[in-house]
Amino acid sequence: MSRAVVATLAAVLVVASLAASPAVAASSADRLQTPDRFDTTTFRVMLYENGSATWTIEHYQPLETVNETEQFRAYAENFEDNETALYRNFVDDAEALTRTGTNKTGRQMDARNFERSAGVEPGQERGSVRMSFLWTNFSQVYDRRVVISDVFDDGFYLGDGQRMVFEHETSMEFTAAEPAPDSLSSPDSLAESRSVTYAGEQSFSDSRPYVELGPPDSGATATPNATTAATAAGESMWQLALVLAVVALGAVAAAAWRSGAAAAVLGDDDGDGGTATAPPADTAPGTAVEETELLDDDDRIVKLLEENGGRMKQVDIVETTEWSKSKVSMLLSDMEEDGDISKLRVGRENIISLAGEEPDAAGSPFDEE
Structure with a gap:
């Protein structure tokens, strides 16, 4: 499929790795072109x-003359009154996409509530055609x-x-958008924006665009360029680990004081003439947080790779860390850009390797295991 045209919803997501047959992909390539009469396309996603x-x-089609306007009115009337090939293909491709999305993500997806409209936009000297449907379970939902x-x-x-425009009218707010959007509905604040827009031409890396909605005041910055979603996630994990460490140390100190261990350290007796003895280190209550919990996300992945001979399957990293697939994919993409892994x-x-531990491309990455 030509990369220069992504005219319908299928062209947004249908790529070589999707579980569709070559025949289906080939037949879609011809019919999913942007209609010749149109010059711009917007993919609008209401979350x-x-x-x-x-x-x-x-x-959208520019209308420069009265004759062009009248011709488009006739085209629009036919489009709304009859199921044209453009609309039928849109329905077929939307249904195929949700089936593929179900297989790809493990979430049951369906295409429903199809609608279409067309007409001349007053005062804008352009004609428009709109086709829409409800994509169920499109996003991941967890922890509000x-x-x-x-x-x-x-x-x-x-x-x-x-x-491509992501928008919402919920009680939530945008808390992350990666890469930085080309425009916001509220230019100075990601959180206050109701829409974020990406403009072509541009290519996005794996698992991008990444867009996140969260509760109000959950961490969105006034200037979205100041931090990426990966950095924000790493900082949140580090702050949580730090809090857990402080709580654990406090519990150990309190238990030691109650048991008399603190008195022994300070050289005091236990009140009966004897010296207080600290409990064995391996049985002391309130054991400190494990070392891995104090590592940031990038370091934890590096540690995992080191413990597994320098490389692992991406799916095994997901299972070991118990993180979401999207979080692991996002972190690995950032680490690859930094040169930490490949x-x-x-x-x-995907086979993930530490720098210098890449497998021989001519054979299986795990032949030596």
Whole structure:
């Protein structure tokens, strides 16, 4: 499929790794082109707190003469009154996408509530065609957060003259957007914005765009360029670990004081002429937080790789850390950009290696094991 045209919803996500047959992909390539009469396209994604989203494809055509305007009015009337090939293909591709999304993410997805409209926009001298549907379980939902990432597991290409807009009308707020959006509805504040926009032409890396909604005042910054979603996640984990460490140390100190261990350290007696004895280190209550919990996310992945001979399957990292697939993918992408690790695609799996521990590309990454 040509990367220069991503005219319908299927072209947003249908990439080589999706579980569709070559015949289906090939047949879609011809019919999913942007109609010749249109010059710009907007992919509009309305996000909901339950994880569903309304996807709307908007095509626009400039109208420079009265004749062009009248011709488009006739086209729009036919489009609304009849199920044209453009609309039928849109429905077929949306249903195929949700089936593929179900297999890709493990969440049951469906395409519902299809709608279409077309007309001449007053005062704007352009015609528009809109097609939309409700995509159930499009986003990941947990801990009162809505995360959009895993449907873009293999990246995404936005062509010239195209835009992708994520918007919401919920009680939540945008808490992360990676990479930095090209524009916000509230230019100085990600949290106060109701929409974030990416404009083409640009290519996105694995699991990008990454967009997150969370409760108000949950950490969004006034200037979204100041930190990435990965940095914010790492800082949150570090702060949590620090709090746990302080609590654990406090518990140990309190228990030691009650048991008389503190008196022994200070050289005092136990009140009966004897010297207080501290409990054995391995049975002391309130054992300190494990070392791995004090590591930041990047260091924990490095430690895992070191403990497994320098490389692991990405799916094994997910299982070991018990983090979400999208979080692991996001962290690994950032670490690869920093040169800390490398990724090798083998079939449908990613092999993650420490720098200098890359497998021989000519054979299986685990032949020597």
